[in-house]
Amino acid sequence: MSVLIKLRDQRNLSEAENQVREYILRYPKRVLEYTVYDLARESFTSPATIVRLCKKLDIKGFSRLKVLLAEETKYFQNIKLNLLDTTTIEKDDSPGAIIDKITNISIKTIEETRVLVNEEELLRVARLMKDANIIDFYGIGASSLVAVDGQFKFMRIGKNVIVHQHYDRQYVQAVNSDASHLGIIISYSGETKEMLQIAGILQKNGTPVVAVTSSGENSLNRIADHNLFVTAKETVFRSGAMASRTAQLYVIDLLYAIYCSLDYDEIIQKIQKTRIDQVK
Template sequence: MSVLIKLRDFANLPEAEQEVKNFILKYPKRVLEMTTAEIAQETYTSSATVVRLCKRIGVGGFNKLKLLIAKENEVFDNMNLEILDTTTINKNDTEHEIIDKITNIDLKSIEETRVLVDIHQLHEVVELIRKAYILDFFGVGSSHVVALDATYKFMRVGKNIANYALYDRQYVQAVNADADHLGIIFSYSGETKEMVEIAKILRQKGIKVVAVTCSIGSSLSKASDYNLTVSSKETIFRSGAMSSRISSLYIVDLLYALYCRADYERAAEMINKTRIGG
């Protein structure tokens, strides 16, 4: 997983650590030539704050962070990715400009999510999907749209699915779940109160929970067993909702493709049987 993207998407940091985070993201190449004391001076914090941030994101220390950033700077340059890049639709944009902007942000969101993919964790989630008798998909708002896409895909290959639009029904769905179920929760922010509550209910019942969210360190991430992280690039009036939907759908496609590969002949047969129209 990209340490720069992980740093960018880490939620709920103390104010001082947030200042250090913002500085590192703004000057990732300059940071390589600096000490913790120099960063502390630039951010009006302390060397201890810099070290605490490194530990919080799972990096042993500042020197290790610099090594990881040095490697990623080259990768990001080769992929033409900007860690703080945003795409905003302006009032006077032409149709061609809007088409180019949306195409660019969708492509970059997928490319960035690819960098974030933890293949080992993705494999474990696919195995959980294979073993689960019932898949419970949860999400509200635009995240529910992603849950619907996942529902249709996995229904086509014979999985039993539970997915409801209204929260009261999702709540009952979680309360009634048992060990034969697997909970997969979609939430862009990772802070949707209802989804965090769903995750807690499922885990209290001993049911594995998978979160698909852009917010590392969010309440939902902490309440889940597995976290599949998606891009949080900002777009459209500085809101990340569009890019998160695209990257979340990308994660669903990965899970679906890997699941089908595991039982290829059967999956192909089921897809052919459930094809509607031409």
């Protein structure tokens, strides 16, 4: 997990904690030379505020935070990632400028999400999918489109996959699930009321829950048994919706490819068999 991305995406911070967050994100290299008292002075806060922020990030103290910052700032510099950069479509942008901005948003969103990818967790989820009798995808709004994409991919390779775009049907789907199912809930915010209700039902039914959600602490990733984290550049009209969809699709693609690698030869045959131009 990237501490810088987690710091940027962290929600529910106090005003003072947010001041520390903004300072670290803006000047990470300076922070490497600071004591906790230096950072408190420069961010107009207190050492206690910095300690509380570290706890919210699940980091054991300011010294550990500096170690993680040292590792990440060098890496982000090498791949030219600016975590504070935002890209918005302006009123007078030309079509060419819009094309360039959207292209940059998509590339940077995938690069940031790659930093969050946990290979072992992806492999664990892929194996759970292989063992499940039924895979249930859940999502509302733009996330429901990602769920449909996941359904089609795994249906092609012979998995019994269910997805409904209307919430009332998703609710029934969850109520009828059991331990032989695997529930994959897609929600960038992790706070969508309907998806939290679905997660609670699945948990009660003994259905393993996988969340595709943001790296910041949220209600969904606290409930889920497994978390696949994504991040999103702020985009277009100062909204992350377009980028979050790109990141979610990217993670589903990774999951699908790793799943296929578990039984490569057999799955390649299934993919060939289900090509549309092969269907008579």
